Amino acid sequence: MNKDILYLASGSMPRKKLLEDAKIDFKILDHFANELEINFSDHFDSYVLDIAKVKMKDAVLPKVEEGQAIFVLTADTLVYTKDSKEILGKPKDIQDAKRMLKIVSTQSVDVVTGCCLEKKILKNRQWQKVDHSYWVTKSQVEFKVEEPDFEQYFKNLPQALSSASGGIIENYGQRFCKTINGSYSNIMGLPIFELVQELKKMNFKF
Numbered sequence: 001m002n003k004d005i006l007y008l009a010s011g012s013m014p015r016k017k018l019l020e021d022a023k024i025d026f027k028i029l030d031h032f033a034n035e036l037e038i039n040f041s042d043h044f045d046s047y048v049l050d051i052a053k054v055k056m057k058d059a060v061l062p063k064v065e066e067g068q069a070i071f072v073l074t075a076d077t078l079v080y081t082k083d084s085k086e087i088l089g090k091p092k093d094i095q096d097a098k099r100m101l102k103i104v105s106t107q108s109v110d111v112v113t114g115c116c117l118e119k120k121i122l123k124n125r126q127w128q129k130v131d132h133s134y135w136v137t138k139s140q141v142e143f144k145v146e147e148p149d150f151e152q153y154f155k156n157l158p159q160a161l162s163s164a165s166g167g168i169i170e171n172y173g174q175r176f177c178k179t180i181n182g183s184y185s186n187i188m189g190l191p192i193f194e195l196v197q198e199l200k201k202m203n204f205k206f
Contacts, residue, residue: 015190032060101150
């Protein structure tokens with residue numbers, strides 16, 4: 001039985017690693033979504049999901065044969081601080097990352113990933129959506145990096161500059177992760193358990 005391929009419209013290295021570790025066959029797609037153009041709604045979960053939906057709309061789909069079905073996934077992960085009610089995305093630079101880490105270190109935060117999964121079929125040279133699932137996965141984290149540790153933190157974790165809030169909980173970052181409540185892979189950028197369940201519902205062949 002031939003396996004299906006999941007098309008991931010994301011350049012995130014952690015998401016690629018999660019799919020590789022979970023033994024889910026995938027290929028990478030480009031997308032040209034401008035996340036900054038998306039207006040914040042009153043509900044944080046809806047905002048994160050809206051970003052993933054825009055990525056889906058602007059994904060560059062692969063060239064396939066007429067009648068072929070494909071599975072496309074987009075995702076976006078943001079951090080929301082519980083006390084100060086701030087949204088923390090990817091830092092602009094190291095100073096911005098330090099600012100975010102100071103905020104995160106004073107309070108528990110929600111790490112929220114919005115996911116869009118669509119099954120599409122090419123008919124008459126047009127893509128048709130035949131099935132879909134849109135969902136949000138939320139985890140809570142306590143992550144504390146003190147200022148004296150900043151130099152070593154960024155030296156050992158340069159990828160923190162491309163991570164929401166500047167927080168990295170794996171490898172050297174384990175030193176600063178106090179508690180996790182919820183999906184670990186969600187904090188890394190992709191809730192693998194939920195993804196597998198939704199793929200099964202769409203009869204994805206693993």
